[in-house]
Amino acid sequence: MKQEDYPALFLDADAASNLYQSKFLRLIRGEYMVLFLAAVFSMNFFTDVIYGVLYAGVFFVGLLVLVSRAQTKPEQWWYRCRALAESVKTLTWRYMMRATPFEGDEATAKLKLRDELHKMFRENKDVAKQITNDWSGNNQITEAMVEVRGLKRVDRMTYYLKHRVDEQRGWYNRKSKTNRDCAKLWFWISGIAYVLAGSMVLSRIAYPDWKFWPIEPLIVVATSIVGWMQIKKFNELAAAYTVAAHEIGLIRPMADAVTNEASFSEFVNDAEKAFSREHTLWIARQSD
Incomplete structure (x- = not known):
């Protein structure tokens, strides 16, 4: 099962989860780097004004990184987008395997899957606003999904x-x-x-x-x-x-x-x- 064979909603939520994960870890690394630079400056290699200004500037940069993480809360969106992506993946496999509630004829199963995806989308409106639109042009029910279901x-x-x-x-x-x-x-x-x-x-x-x-x-x-x-x-x-x-x-x-x-x-x-x-x-x- 290739990544692009999953519904567009999964692909966008998955991409958003990876994006927010990277952002969160970058901000954490940034905070640690600021603390390290502050420790280096604390060794007082020089005593001129420029050195002091740079030393103070490190702390202001650290404050900006801290505020950015607190305001954007990337770790929360990482978890919530991942939860949405995995929920869509579960629906996908149940549909492909003709498991309840997706047993029966193809038309009824497709309609049921669309309803479930719409319901999931509505229940996660706040998360949906955060996901990317990189895959929005893809189908929600792909040819690969239909092909596997037909086995x-x-x-x-x-x-x-x-x-x-x-x-x-x-x-x-x-x-x-x-x-x-x-x-x-x-x-x-x-x-x-x-x-x-x-x-x-x-x-x-x-x-x-x-x-x-x-x-x-x-x-x-x-x-x-x-x-x-x-x-x-x-x-x-x-x-x-x-x-x-x-x-x-x-x-x-x-x-x-x-x-x-x-x-x-x-x-x-x-x-x-x-x-x-x-x-x-x-x-x-x-x-x-």
């Missing part, structure tokens, strides 16, 4: 297991590993910064005549890394993604009990509920 039940189930269940499980596994690796990496970098700062404190005792020890910048680096780890929640997400991957692994064997359209519909809806539950919990954790 026989056995082929649809094979497609669903491969491109939805296994793909979701693989995504959670990859994310779990990535977050564990990032947690370890940033832990060691933070530890190195603390060791260097401590070493420089001792060096300053041994060499009191040298005034420019970058202890304060190293402290800012270390504390910024701690803050970054708290924002990204590497350890927490690694554990959550591992649990999600295991849960999806337990869902897959349930496909063996599918013998007709009704049981297949039930299986798909149960699986989509599990995916939605995991994503809802992820949104809640990110919003804490």
Whole structure:
């Protein structure tokens, strides 16, 4: 299932979510950079007026970044756009698999899907105002969606297991590993910064005549890394993604009990509920 094969509403919400995520993380990095520069200026390399003005200017830039983040709240729009995108994706898969309430003839199912998308759009009006219009010219019901829906039940189930269940499980596994690796990496970098700062404190005792020890910048680096780890929640997400991957692994064997359209519909809806539950919990954790 290619990205562009999903409804236009999903594509726009997905693009908006990625955009606000990038904006939020850029602002956070900007704040950390301002604090680092302020720590560097605090070492008082010079005593002239220009140096003092630049030093003060760093704090005003930091204030602008802080106000921008507080006013635009990109992290909230990131989560809400992601929730909308994932909700549309769930509808898409239920439609393609002929799961309730999209069973029956094609015309009725298309009408039902359009109604559900309209309802979702109206319920998320404030979010809809924030999404991009990059994909607004695309169809809400694509040819690929109709083509998959037209497959026989056995082929649809094979497609669903491969491109939805296994793909979701693989995504959670990859994310779990990535977050564990990032947690370890940033832990060691933070530890190195603390060791260097401590070493420089001792060096300053041994060499009191040298005034420019970058202890304060190293402290800012270390504390910024701690803050970054708290924002990204590497350890927490690694554990959550591992649990999600295991849960999806337990869902897959349930496909063996599918013998007709009704049981297949039930299986798909149960699986989509599990995916939605995991994503809802992820949104809640990110919003804490």
